[in-house]
Amino acid sequence: MISLTINSIETEVHDGTTLLEAAHELEIEIPTLCHDDRLKPFGACRLCIVEVEGVPRPVTACTTPAAEGMVVNTESDHLYRLRRTIVELLLSDHPNDCMVCARAGDCTLQELAYFYKLRENRFHGEMRDHDRIDENPFIKREMNKCVLCGLCVRVCDEIQGGGAIDFAYRGFDAKIAPAFEKDLDCEFCGQCVAICPTGALTGKAWAGLSRQKNVKYTDTTCPYCGCGCSLTLHTIGDQVIRVSSKKDSHNHGWLCVKGRFGYEFINRSDRLKTPYVRKRKDGDLEPVSWDEALDFVVSGLKRIKEEHGPDAIGGLSSARCTNEENYIFQKFFRTLIGTNNIDHCARY
Ligand code: SF4
Ligand code: SF4
Ligand code: SF4
Numbered sequence: 231m232i233s234l235t236i237n238s239i240e241t242e243v244h245d246g247t248t249l250l251e252a253a254h255e256l257e258i259e260i261p262t263l264c265h266d267d268r269l270k271p272f273g274a275c276r277l278c279i280v281e282v283e284g285v286p287r288p289v290t291a292c293t294t295p296a297a298e299g300m301v302v303n304t305e306s307d308h309l310y311r312l313r314r315t316i317v318e319l320l321l322s323d324h325p326n327d328c329m330v331c332a333r334a335g336d337c338t339l340q341e342l343a344y345f346y347k348l349r350e351n352r353f354h355g356e357m358r359d360h361d362r363i364d365e366n367p368f369i370k371r372e373m374n375k376c377v378l379c380g381l382c383v384r385v386c387d388e389i390q391g392g393g394a395i396d397f398a399y400r401g402f403d404a405k406i407a408p409a410f411e412k413d414l415d416c417e418f419c420g421q422c423v424a425i426c427p428t429g430a431l432t433g434k435a436w437a438g439l440s441r442q443k444n445v446k447y448t449d450t451t452c453p454y455c456g457c458g459c460s461l462t463l464h465t466i467g468d469q470v471i472r473v474s475s476k477k478d479s480h481n482h483g484w485l486c487v488k489g490r491f492g493y494e495f496i497n498r499s500d501r502l503k504t505p506y507v508r509k510r511k512d513g514d515l516e517p518v519s520w521d522e523a524l525d526f527v528v529s530g531l532k533r534i535k536e537e538h539g540p541d542a543i544g545g546l547s548s549a550r551c552t553n554e555e556n557y558i559f560q561k562f563f564r565t566l567i568g569t570n571n572i573d574h575c576a577r578y
């Protein structure tokens with residue numbers, strides 16, 4: 231264990247704990263922009279600077295490990311002015327179109343500007359004007375709004391294993407881009423969208439919808455596969471307008487392309503909501519109740535078993551079912567129908 235003092239509070243932390251983590255253990259808030267505790271520390275934004283006694287200049291709390299006897303100060307007029315200037319510099323070439331930005335109200339940069347009362351900016355100069363290459367189906371990319379925090383690059387690399395984007399160029403021309411500056415062509419998991427602290431990355435499906443009033447949030451489970459990721463549905467009336475996932479869920483807020491972007495079928499008017507049965511050979515499919523559909527299946531299975539034996543029947547279970555449902559399905563085939571003809575769609 232390491233003993234140190236933060237804001238005059240003596241504390242002990244495990245060796246390897248950063249100053250930011252140590253402060254969080256004491257419920258001391260330090261502003262951050264490039265940090266996410268699900269990713270490795272990066273030290274890009276410099277907002278988390280703190281003073282350490284005996285060290286001439288402030289250090290970044292997110293990348294500095296706690297050391298024995300350290301005396302740390304996270305708040306002072308000097309730190310406030312430095313952090314305020316950092317945000318001011320970030321805003322100096324930012325489009326500042328919060329009025330029409332899809333992320334307004336859910337943007338860390340906007341919150342910081344509000345906290346540091348940055349109505350005016352002392353720095354005026356060249357503005358970035360990156361081309362928008364935006365033909366991909368899911369993710370709207372507005373690199374003029376990017377603060378180069380690197381969160382998207384790191385989540386794609388460290389969590390998704392995609393490596394689809396990286397820092398390109400240097401200095402004022404620096405930007406986040408896929409290889410050769412092409413349009414995104416990746417797994418489209420959208421982890422980068424979920425973690426981006428500004429309006430630089432947005433889901434196209436909700437770009438013009440998410441800022442409405444009366445949005446209701448409902449926690450549920452993804453219907454697509456047995457991983458059962460936790461989702462939060464954003465709805466207006468009976469329309470799902472967006473899907474997100476919480477950081478404290480068992481999937482840590484990460485989803486795949488299906489869970490994050492594949493929800494539009496819910497709102498489709500031609501979506502099947504009742505079973506259909508073809509009652510006569512060559513007849514049309516007709517909507518029926520669940521009871522009628524299940525009776526139809528039962529009588530069909532019984533008839534085939536009587537006429538041809540249980541091995542004339544086979545069952546294919548589904549990756550969309552839970553583990554327990556798939557277990558029951560195979561048990562039903564082996565014990566009630568009496569056949570081992572059972573397989574799962576994930577095998578082919
Ligand atoms: S959608 Fe997923 S794979 Fe594509 S860039 Fe974002 S994090 Fe990487
Ligand atoms: S696109 Fe968003 S997450 Fe990626 S570096 Fe820019 S601001 Fe950060
Ligand atoms: S489909 Fe994707 S988001 Fe849905 S449960 Fe499976 S892995 Fe999770």
Ligand code: FES
Pocket residue numbers: 261262263264265272273274275276277278279290291292293
């Ligand atoms: S949060 Fe520490 S440098 Fe960005």
